[in-house]
Amino acid sequence: MDSGSHKIYHEHGFDSRKHLESYFSNKPDMVFRDDILMFPLENLAKVFTEGPINGDVLIDLSAGSFVHHLYSACEFFQHIIVLRVSDRCIMELKRWLDSRTGAFDWGHVTKLHGEIQGNSDQFQDKEGKVRSAIPHVMKCDLEKENMTDPIDLPPADCIISVWLLDAICKDQDDYRRYLRKFSRMLKPGGHIILAGALDTTYYTVGKDKLHAFPYDEDFARKALAGEGFVIDKCKVQKRTVVSDLMDYKAMIFIAAHKEK
Template identity: 35%
Template sequence: MDPGSLKHYHEHEFDPQDLLNDFALPDTDKTLHEEIFLFPMKTLQTLTSSGKIAGKTLIDFSSGPVISHLLPIFDYFSDVIILETNDFCMREMEKWRKKEEEAFDWSHLLEHFSELEGDSKKWIEKEETLRRKIKNMMICDLSKQDPPESLALPKADCLMSFYLLSHICKDKEAYSEIIKHVSCFLNVGGYLILAGAFNVKYFSIGEHKYHSLTMDEEYLRKALEDGGFYIENLEKLDSKLSSSLNKYDQVFLASAVKVREPASPLVYSLPAPVVYSLSTPYSSGGEPMARVPEVALRALSMGTRAITPLQISPDRTQGVLQSQAAQDPRRKLK
């Protein structure tokens, strides 16, 4: 298919009802339903069950006026912020949020997920809880280089993006830049949850076919690591889809922790004014021994080999790992 004949999700208007009818109705192609919705929902449920992905603010920046991917995760956060790239998807989300008569009916997926949790009868309560937790909904199009700071949002503990980033990036360079922009929304130590597909040919909305960036696992890993993330988990499912709506090789769900700001030394917050050494435990004034935090060890696995003892900034709330690679401009972090 000629790439020039494809439309672009963030540039061409479409009817969000077409998107929902094609992908989210109960009678949707079962394979498509399993791969696009159920696989990432089940995978995310497993990840969140550890309790490690939690905090105050969750930002969702995903394709379409869709709520299903929020079900396994929103309970672990106090506030949810929804970002949409266009006003027509925003209007469709508002219909659901305000329980308008024309709103899309998500009961089949809500009931299915509540059943996975052990009580299918709680889906109504779950839907109402999600509505209450959504504190803000905003338009945001990072493909136009809107600076995240212009939205004046609080730094989040988790940002999730289902399928959107590859839809709004025309090439790999743009995708790498988007990952760095997304990082600006997150606290260091916060999580990025990405769902997408490898080797996508296109996706459809109604009668029209749309662009999606073609990439493989190797490139995704590089883009995330270059953006300051350490990938903790990456689950994949081979596609068995024969539908003309989508063409791809695999769907994936990745969870990655932000270990540094893009293009900066590896930075993380310290819970107390202490100095860690990577080679030995420390002790101070007879206090119990403690070892380097887990996030620093994640940073090591990203290719930082020779690490000096941690340096503490004047306010004693931030620690900066300084490696030989950071100190010597001729050597670069991987």
């Protein structure tokens, strides 16, 4: 299958439960612990505790149904508004938010977060805090001028986007265009946090191979600067695992703020 025939996340969707089980589970054969779990958890913990990223509203525009990237954020924002493009991902998220039978078990990741924060004895409270911080999980249309039309969201203090740009962008112009749309959702001086995988062309969910946009650190930096962002933190971690589920070369984490 050539890259042109790969499915595209926001156009074709994927099996959200298989995605969680393949990349975020506690199964013995889950090899992505350091790259996909620990790397964002550690960097998010640092960027929030070191500040000054906080406020009333954080908008989460990420791919899939994972929640671990919000563990640190819930301590620094009163409201987290979660936007997703896929009905399946929304259903999976709501199953966890409502503590329903069959929801994905994030206990192993919650414990990891507690160990990073140095309060592992309190890790059981974390999931409750994340749930209480999320008033809405909403469907969005990335191509609309107002992604949540007919609802107008308040300007956000921060947007966090994990692996979404990798999954939806077809080229460099797309990446810049979506960054511009994200920027319009932020208050002047607001922050953006991006996490992604560098030089990726595909990722696999079940039997499906999905498109990923290949880019490098230099491009990400220039794209953010071109849209009026000042980078406060950028970390890159070379790939640590062997797996044919994804062909990435490294993970990237960027925190930046919008110039007033």
